[in-house]
Amino acid sequence: MPGLLLDTLNGKRGTRVPLWLMRQAGRYLPEYRALRETKGGFLAMAYDSEAACEITLQPIERFGFDGAILFSDILIVPHAMGQHLEFLAGEGPRLSPALVDAALEDLVADHSRYDPIYQTVRLCRERLSDEVTMLGFAGSPWTVATYMVAGEGSRDQHDARAMAYRDPAALQAIVDAITDETITYLQGQIDAGAEAVQLFDSWSGSLAPDEFERWVVAPNARIVSALKASHASTPIIGFPKGAGEKLPGYARETGVDAVGVDETLDPAWVARELPAGMPVQGNLDPLLLLAGSDRLEDRARAILEAFADRPHVFNLGHGIDRRTPIDHVHRLIDTVRSFEG
Known part of the structure; x- marks a missing residue:
């Protein structure tokens, strides 16, 4: 039977709101920090399938989230495309x-760099x-391009923004190449066992409207179309x-099936403006979770109420801050799971 999160992403409203957090597998967890001390740097762990799987499962074992997000990084794609990648402390x-x-x-591409990521998904x-729904992901072409450039x-x-104006053909070639790679990469994740995937466009907010259409909407539409052709049910x-x-x-x-919402948007406006019935994900401010003030529960309930009439996956407006106390996460989980909308 599909999990609650997968059902929600498929447009069904269940008896409660499913919950997962972006960057839920990471530095705020003491078990992650302990493992990193024995395994080395971030990139080494991402390419160590056993370690990456253990990290992916850590927040599930501790909190019982409804989704497990693959422990990896959006820059695996440019690494496989042939750029040297390192993470500096x-x-x-x-x-x-730099392009x-x-x-x-x-x-010079090395597509074997995808193989340990696929193995992590399988494990x-x-x-x-x-x-529990297994979530794969990739960076969207614009965001990945900003790092590659x-x-x-x-x-x-x-x-990247200057290149878009100065030499749009050069940036188009980069974005097209990333788009092709991302299609292949996400297809591989789905074949390995990912039941849903997320496209992260962390830097889409830096673009003017016409640039947003070209560098965000168009390549993401091509990725979605290709994935729908090959994996229609994902x-x-x-x-x-x-x-x-x-x-x-x-x-x-x-053509995405669900939309993630950052913390800057009013959830009531989002609920009103998105296509009817489209699942929505979000959108608690990660810094409110970090602060853990009396406003935490109130804001979480306000978000739940705003999205009560459509399929809703509770999440943050971006990744969890590494300094977030564990008890604040438990408070959020209790609030979401006790909500009766």
């Missing part, structure tokens, strides 16, 4: 050569109960962080 990921001054065609699906993350995605969650008023158009035009 205190500085974040670095990709080289702002290097040629895409000079990269997790084998070890999870049927009630600059060689690192940035606050305003300057290099729900796809689109998460265009920062989309704002462009979110309803994204939901209609990409």
Whole structure:
């Protein structure tokens, strides 16, 4: 029998609201920190299928979430496309050569880098109960392109945005290549046992409306179309962080099955503007979960009430902060699971 989360993503409303948290497998958990001390750096753990599966399952064992999100990173795709990838302590990921001054065609792909990720999915699906949905994911082409072009993350995605205006054909080639890779990568995750997948577009909010159409909507629509052709029954969650008023158009035009909502949007507006019956995911502010003030339960209930008339997956507006206390997560879970809408 499908789990509650999978049913909800397929448009059904159950007896309660399913719950999972973005970045739920990670540094806020003491068991994760303990494992990392023995296993080495982040990338080494992502490519160690046994370790990655253990990390994926840690929050399920501790909290009983309805979904297990694959422990990996959106930059696996550019790594497989031929960029060198490393994670520097205190500085974040670095990709080289940066495509702002290097040629895409000079990269030498190594698709074997996907294999341990697929094995992680297989191991997790084998070890999870049927009630827990196994979630795969990939970065959306625009967000991945911003890292590939600059060689690192940035606050305003300057290099990729400038390339989009200065040399749109060059950026189009990069985005097209990422789109093709992402289709292959997500198909592989689904074949390995992922029951739903999420497209993370963490930097979609930096684009002007016409640029958003070209670099966010169009490539995501192509990914969704390809996945629907090959894996029609697998729900796809689109998460265009920062989309704002462009979110309803994204939901209609990409063809995603469900939409993730960040914390900047009023859930009542989202419930009113999204296509009728479309499942929605979100949208508690991760910093409110970190703070754990008296407002935590009130805000969680307000979100639940706003989305009470459509299929709703409770989640954060982005990833859980690494400093979040465990007891705050338990408070949130209790609030969501005791809700009667």
